[in-house]
Amino acid sequence: MSNMTSSEQQTPSSDWGPAGDEYWAALDAGRLTFQRCDTCGKPWLPPRSECPHCWSAEWRWEAAKGTATVVSWVIYHTAFDKRFKDRLPYNVAVVELDEGPRMVTNLVDLPEGEQDLIGRRVELVIQSDLGRALPRFRLSGTAP
Amino acid sequence: MRGRAVIAGIGHTAFGKLPGRSTISLNMEACRKAVADAGIDKDSVDALFVKVPTSRVEMMYGQKLAEAMGMTPRVGGVWDQGGASNISMISFAAMAIEAGQCDIALVTLADNPRTGTRQAYEKPWGDDAIFGWSSVVAGYAMIARRYLHDTGLSPDVFADIAIACRKHGANNPHAQLKLPLTRDMYADAAWVVEPLRRDDCCLVSDGAAAVVVMSAERAKALNVPAPVPILGFGQGHSSCDVPLRADLTETMAGVSARTAFKMAGLGPEHIDVAQIYDCFTITVAMTLEAYGFCRKGELASISADGGLEVGGRLPLNTSGGLLSETGMPGLQLVLEGVRQMRGTSVNQVKNAKTCIVSNQGGIMHTHSTLILGQ
Ligand SMILES: [Zn+2]
Numbered sequence: 001m002s003n004m005t006s007s008e009q010q011t012p013s014s015d016w017g018p019a020g021d022e023y024w025a026a027l028d029a030g031r032l033t034f035q036r037c038d039t040c041g042k043p044w045l046p047p048r049s050e051c052p053h054c055w056s057a058e059w060r061w062e063a064a065k066g067t068a069t070v071v072s073w074v075i076y077h078t079a080f081d082k083r084f085k086d087r088l089p090y091n092v093a094v095v096e097l098d099e100g101p102r103m104v105t106n107l108v109d110l111p112e113g114e115q116d117l118i119g120r121r122v123e124l125v126i127q128s129d130l131g132r133a134l135p136r137f138r139l140s141g142t143a144p
Numbered sequence: 145m146r147g148r149a150v151i152a153g154i155g156h157t158a159f160g161k162l163p164g165r166s167t168i169s170l171n172m173e174a175c176r177k178a179v180a181d182a183g184i185d186k187d188s189v190d191a192l193f194v195k196v197p198t199s200r201v202e203m204m205y206g207q208k209l210a211e212a213m214g215m216t217p218r219v220g221g222v223w224d225q226g227g228a229s230n231i232s233m234i235s236f237a238a239m240a241i242e243a244g245q246c247d248i249a250l251v252t253l254a255d256n257p258r259t260g261t262r263q264a265y266e267k268p269w270g271d272d273a274i275f276g277w278s279s280v281v282a283g284y285a286m287i288a289r290r291y292l293h294d295t296g297l298s299p300d301v302f303a304d305i306a307i308a309c310r311k312h313g314a315n316n317p318h319a320q321l322k323l324p325l326t327r328d329m330y331a332d333a334a335w336v337v338e339p340l341r342r343d344d345c346c347l348v349s350d351g352a353a354a355v356v357v358m359s360a361e362r363a364k365a366l367n368v369p370a371p372v373p374i375l376g377f378g379q380g381h382s383s384c385d386v387p388l389r390a391d392l393t394e395t396m397a398g399v400s401a402r403t404a405f406k407m408a409g410l411g412p413e414h415i416d417v418a419q420i421y422d423c424f425t426i427t428v429a430m431t432l433e434a435y436g437f438c439r440k441g442e443l444a445s446i447s448a449d450g451g452l453e454v455g456g457r458l459p460l461n462t463s464g465g466l467l468s469e470t471g472m473p474g475l476q477l478v479l480e481g482v483r484q485m486r487g488t489s490v491n492q493v494k495n496a497k498t499c500i501v502s503n504q505g506g507i508m509h510t511h512s513t514l515i516l517g518q
Contacts, residue, residue, distance in 0.1 A: 046270075046271060046272075071290065071387070071392065072286045072287070072289045072290040072293075072392055073286070073289060074282055074285040074286050074289060074337050074338060074339070075335070075337065075338035076276060076282065076337050076338075077334065077335040077336060077337065077338060078279075078281075078336050078337065080278045080279035080281075080282070081273060081276060081278040081279075084276040084278075087276065089335075089338075090276055092275050092276055092277045092282065092286075094286060094386075094387040094392075102387050102388055103387070104272040104275050104277050104387050105275055106275050106276070118289070118290060118293045119293075130274055132274060134274065134275070
């Protein structure tokens with residue numbers, strides 16, 4: 001499989017939606033953040049306006065350490081989203097941050113033929129791609 | 145309420161490519177046939193429940209259909225639970241009849257993603273689209289990878305499911321795909337989204353199906369030729385997106401089935417034939433476990449050596465399911481359950497007295513269960 005390192009890959013021209021919110025702004029500044037409830041203390045992603053646990057509207061941003069565990073992953077061999085046609089095959093993964101929140105991401109710098117990734121420890125690498133600072137992950141201990 | 149409502153009639157269109165047909169036209173053909181099958185006058189129908197066409201969502205679709213059919217229903221509307229809508233609408237119709245809100249209900253579904261649009265199935269997912277995260281199949285693949293990891297099962301289990309459905313579909317003159325599947329064909333097919341291969345994925349189909357629901361009492365009074373009693377139903381909705389589920393291999397399907405079994409006074413050991421929503425093979429594997437037909441990770445004990453084929457331990461999707469008959473989201477499985485209880489299936493299971501049917505929608509976001517009897 002091929003990795004999505006990509007700085008030399010073509011930037012799809014389409015719109016990715018609003019990039020100006022606090023979550024993406026923090027990534028531009030090199031920080032992956034998540035939300036934590038002021039009322040019940042539980043953390044979550046993706047960003048939302050109320051706590052999904054106790055419905056409180058009082059919460060704050062918190063910086064993630066950037067260490068996580070792979071929950072599952074897939075390899076696309078079909079570009080359902082035509083903007084990714086030139087990147088096939090590419091992977092998409094779900095990781096769980098050590099603080100608890102889950103997120104969708106890509107795994108980068110994978111060793112050739114690596115198949116057994118569930119449960120593996122990964123670390124954050126913020127990559128400039130597709131006009132954004134994207135939070136991606138590589139296996140812990142992999143050379144940058 | 146066990147057995148107090150019946151499915152009095154069933155109808156469906158051809159399945160596959162139906163260019164130029166609107167979903168209204170497809171719904172009307174299925175309803176016309178369902179009413180004829182029940183042997184009732186169309187003007188006696190006083191409730192209309194329709195699933196919104198998934199591939200092209202329209203406002204007030206239930207009212208548009210009622211207008212086209214010249215109906216002013218006492219009860220009606222659109223139900224939005226994806227593929228689970230069908231059984232949920234049948235359940236709601238049965239409850240509405242019991243509550244005296246209506247007497248005879250049509251439940252109908254039409255869609256034309258094959259010759260119309262299928263955007264809804266391939267859409268990128270919100271903010272995560274920038275990671276290339278898109279399409280329904282990838283959501284199921286994400287679950288399937290975790291399932292294979294947690295259970296230690298080989299993808300042979302998925303092949304068993306696909307082979308059974310395709311074998312049954314090959315014998316069904318209405319099936320869109322009549323090509324039996326061999327284990328080699330399964331293994332040789334290209335990945336779509338790894339770990340799911342081509343034959344793990346349902347067909348894309350135009351078509352429609354409809355059922356008539358009424359009380360058992362009324363069916364008797366109207367001399368309905370072959371009413372099939374509804375013994376139980378249930379629902380359960382995981383609701384949250386796949387990445388957020390605490391356990392990717394757990395859904396609310398078990399809650400849905402337990403509600404239906406309790407209403408029917410039955411358990412999995414009493415079920416003779418199963419029509420299980422097979423949008424993807426992984427869905428069948430997880431549903432059969434959640435329904436209590438086997439313990440988690442032990443599906444091979446049922447599926448191996450043709451166990452899911454007619455004559456096997458638990459005959460599955462005897463009209464071919466979404467993998468072979470039609471990819472239409474789910475009501476066709478109820479129709480086949482009715483045929484099994486009437487003894488009229490092309491793949492009839494001998495002495496079958498109970499049939500369980502599952503419907504689900506989204507990426508296992510929604511689930512509903514129906515138990516039919518005789
Ligand atoms: Zn809270």
